[in-house]
Amino acid sequence: MLVNINSIEFIGLIAASLTTYAFLPQVYKTWKTKDVSAFSLPTFFLFFIGIIFWLVYGIYMKSLSMILANTVTLVSSFTLLVLILKYRKR
């Protein structure tokens, strides 16, 4: 049985897959190399807080794509933020 997804939501799910999957190579590379010197901490902090708001917005908009993408991205951006805080030189 197929789930009924219209063509707009199909575009959203492609978007969701791309930006969600995108973070994985970065998390893996940072976890392996512990090299965080090039990262801007404010960027990853603001991005993480922003994703929380996008998730709330997606829930209100009843957008499956936004809910899926932002839930997973919340986890990966949090992981990156923790790695940056852990390995940065102060």
Add this chain to the structure above:
Amino acid sequence: MLVNINSIEFIGLIAASLTTYAFLPQVYKTWKTKDVSAFSLPTFFLFFIGIIFWLVYGIYMKSLSMILANTVTLVSSFTLLVLILKYRKR
């Protein structure tokens, strides 16, 4: 005269402001230091392509927040991608 923005769109605009503004310190830092060693190229490539799909989705969803955020993020993520391609060691 006030533009009529409902409370859902207000949350979206906070999200848009946060994730859009987030990229600026990273673009500035990367432009200044030319240090891109820590970045994953696939991440920034997939993210950029994903933002194009999010923009199309936002237009179909008639979401002001998504259109604004993804238009600006398209520019900043493209700038970062170019900097990474330019300064990476092969």
